[in-house]
Structures are given as C-alpha cells and as structure tokens.
Amino acid sequence: MAGLYVHVPFCHAKCWYCDFYSMPTNHRGEAWFKALVNEWHHRNSEVNEPFTTLYIGGGTPSNLPIDTLASLINTLRKPSMEEITVEVNPEDVTQELAHALTNSGVNRVSMGVQSLIDSELESVGRRHSAQCAINAVNTLRKAGITNLSLDLIYGLPEQTLDTWKKSVHGVLSLHPEHISAYSLSYEEGTRLTTRLKTGKIKETPQEVCSEMYHYLCSALKNAGYNHYEIANFALPGKQSRHNSNYWNLTPYLGLGPAAHSFTDQRKFNPPSLKDYIANNGLIVKTEQETYAEKLNDYIMVRLRTSQGINPHQAASLFGSEAASHIHNTATPYLASGAMQQTPDGNLRIAEHAWLVSDGIMCDFMIV
C-alpha cells in the first residue's frame, strides 16, 4: 500500500501564524493544475504498490474553483483508495462544495476550526467565525461526510484555560470522528511573530499551554477518543490512514510545489510555484540522507506515536547497534516513568510526557 499527497499552494489570505508554502491568490490555479497532472503522469510509477489513500492538503484546497477541485480528485482517484481526504476552510464550505466532494468519492474532510471564540480567531487572522465553522460541519454532514477531522490550536494570544475549555467542548459537541490539536508556534517571518516582537501580543506562558494540553487529553479520553499521536485523537477505527502511513514508513508520493515524497528514497519538490509551472511539474529533487539522518528521522517519527518504537523493526532496518542505542537511551526514561514498554515490547513516550517529548527525542539523536 502507498499514499498519494497533493499540495495545493493557494489560500485566500495568509493566516498570521502560518509558514506553510502557500500564496494568497489562486490566479495561477489552472497552470498549476496542468503541471500537476503532468507530474502525476510522469511520477506515479515511482511507487510500485497500490495507492490506498489520497490526501489533498495545502494551502487551502477549498480555495480552488469547485470544478478544478473535482477534476483533480477524479484524475487521481483509484479504485484501491480506501481513504480520500480533502482539507477545507470553514468559510468555503457551501452545499455545492460539500456535494461536489461526496460526488467525487471524498470520504473524509479535514477542517481548520482552530478555536470557537471569535476574538481568538481574529487575533491570528483567521477569516471565519465560530458559527461559520459550526455551519460548515452541518453542511458537510448533510452532504454525507461521515468521517470528519477538526483542527484546534492552543496557546493562541489571549486564550485562557477557560476559553480553551469552551473550544474543546464546543468541538466535542460537533461529534467529529477525529481531532488534531496543535500548539501555536511563532515561526520566523510570520506576521504573528512580528506582532510578538513589537510587543503587540504576548506569548501564552508555557505552564498555561501545558494545562491546556493536559485538559485536552483528559476531555478527549473521557469522550472516547484514542490519543494515537502527539497531536492526534480519533474515535475507534477512525485514525487517519494517510498520516498513519507516514508514521509507519509506508511509501508515499507527493505532488505539487513543496510536496515531499518517500518512495525508494526521500524526495521533495522545491517550494516555487513559478518553477513548478515553468517546468510542467517536473522539479523533483532527491534528498541525500546519511545513515544517522535516516535513523534520527525514524526515531522521531515513531516516538510521536502511541505505538512507539518496535525494537525488532529498528534492528532489522538499522542494525543491532542502533537497537542497542535505542534501548540504552530509553532505560533511564523507563525508570522515571517518562517512557513505557508496551505489552508487545515497544518503547514509547508516556502520554503525560508527550508535551516535553522534544527534550526526550533529542537524547535519542545520533550525529
């Protein structure tokens, strides 16, 4: 099995915290689509296994004209695909879009709600209100979307534990099958970071972010969600198959500027729409990864999941020395309770320590 990812590099406007590769216009949408179809025809044979998932992300796929989005899905869709996900923004969700998605075979929608407090949405340049997100969920449900993932952000400017609780419970009342929750990060070059540096906003204290995260984990656990990756929660059987493929080292092909692939080796398309269109979609580059980089990638990806690292898999992929390194590094963390051994012998970071997992992962890195 393999995954197929498409990066749509357009948004209506740039959210103030975002450093993903996207531009606030879609006026080159037609040229991008033509180049993408060409890239697909040239590169789909890089993966020998059937594609079981398709994920159209970005950027904002719902910023594309509905006809273009439907043509894109119809071009890429294969009978072997069990999960077809499209990312949407709440302000784009109309009955027409929702029906176009279901008619094109989309069976999962991921939507950025981020907060259900309007002033918090405004504070990071989101273009929708809380009510708009609620209406969008209802519209998608009425059109037949039965697998819905909603995103939240904690640590927003002026967000408090009380307002966070309102957003968490508001989202739970919408009964999504999947919830992703990210900590706000201040990336260089974003408008939000400029506002922070010029004193217009203040960063949420780390201890408040920590309380928010722990509240989220406990509220979602009580509501029946399985916390299967640091930032991801799912009702039973509703884990994202596409993202799980990344964490399980399943091959995937990424199309579009700034998309990454993992086929026989790691590859990437440089983040340039101009070059992408000028070269008819064929700008892929190969990453020259060292043994250490590959091992570090593997450890980081696996330690983000509730399954953790399987020592036998680590040994077969990277040799017995790497497996010993993982075991020895984990030993003091197992003793302190920050890591655990699962019944099948895997080594994982304990849920209560996931918020400080960066420090733990650093200890595992080799040079």
Ligand code: SF4
């Ligand atoms: S809609 Fe998504 S990709 Fe686009 S600017 Fe906002 S956060 Fe970034």
